[in-house]
Amino acid sequence: MRQRVKGVRRLQRSEYATDSVTLARRLLGCTLVRAIEDGPCLSGVIVETEAYCGAPDLASHAVGGRRTPRNEAMYAQGGTSYVYFTYGMHFCFNVVCGEVDVPLAVLVRALEPVEGIEEMKRRRASGRKAMALERLRDTDLCSGPGKLCAAMGIDRALNGVDLVSDERLWIEPGAETSQIATGPRIGIGFAKEWVEKPLRFWVKGNPHVSGRSK
DNA sequence: ATGACGATTTACT
DNA sequence: GTAAATCGTCATA
Numbered sequence: 668m669r670q671r672v673k674g675v676r677r678l679q680r681s682e683y684a685t686d687s688v689t690l691a692r693r694l695l696g697c698t699l700v701r702a703i704e705d706g707p708c709l710s711g712v713i714v715e716t717e718a719y720c721g722a723p724d725l726a727s728h729a730v731g732g733r734r735t736p737r738n739e740a741m742y743a744q745g746g747t748s749y750v751y752f753t754y755g756m757h758f759c760f761n762v763v764c765g766e767v768d769v770p771l772a773v774l775v776r777a778l779e780p781v782e783g784i785e786e787m788k789r790r791r792a793s794g795r796k797a798m799a800l801e802r803l804r805d806t807d808l809c810s811g812p813g814k815l816c817a818a819m820g821i822d823r824a825l826n827g828v829d830l831v832s833d834e835r836l837w838i839e840p841g842a843e844t845s846q847i848a849t850g851p852r853i854g855i856g857f858a859k860e861w862v863e864k865p866l867r868f869w870v871k872g873n874p875h876v877s878g879r880s881k
Numbered sequence: 882a883t884g885a886c887g888a889t890t891t892a893c894t
Numbered sequence: 895g896t897a898a899a900t901c902g903t904c905a906t907a
Contacts, residue, residue: 727888736904737902751903753889754901755902757890759889774888812889857887
């Protein structure tokens with residue numbers, strides 16, 4: 668198995684075999700790593716997540732047990748990635764957790780960039796909806812689910828891959844985060860009694876979290 | 882076959 | 895603050 672740095676391990680299968688709230692908190696402080704062929708490794712510390720809670724969750728793509736070609740990856744085993752395309756232009760990256768056929772997932776909403784920052788800038792400054800290169804601050808690189816996918820080169824080719832074994836994308840554990848803030852999830856105003864539930868988690872005071880959390 | 886819309890981002894008033 | 899960009903997906907027919 669490819670490792671970025673000797674002695675740094677990945678999160679293992681058993682650590683994904685849990686509910687989405689537990690994993691959403693656990694992922695804060697962990698490092699998402701993207702290995703690019705013929706390029707530098709891109710990585711960032713996860714600083715903002717959201718838990719999606721399966722069939723009862725009115726905000727989940729799997730609400731009511733809905734199972735379609737698009738959200739099939741949510742029903743895979745814990746440790747699988749779920750990448751979807753939305754608004755005709757953005758990708759969002761989720762970590763599936765729990766057991767097979769139970770559609771739990773954690774949306775990764777923001778990273779604090781660590782490795783490959785210049786490459787992330789280039790990726791964020793090219794393409795259609797792109798911010799001008801000179802305008803890009805480090806806190807603009809990965810401070811949102813669509814932004815971090817653009818910066819990290821995460822697209823539909825990485826949907827459904829196994830983060831425990833894939834050579835292009837994985838997660839390394841971090842120290843337990845002490846200062847965790849919670850609040851309602853973003854962009855799910857349609858979800859009725861699930862709108863206000865505190866299922867978004869972020870590292871308190873971190874400048875790399877998405878706009879409304881700062 | 883058609884149409885409504887989205888777990889967003891950016892630019893602009 | 896508001897609106898535009900942009901297209902795959904899914905429910906309906």
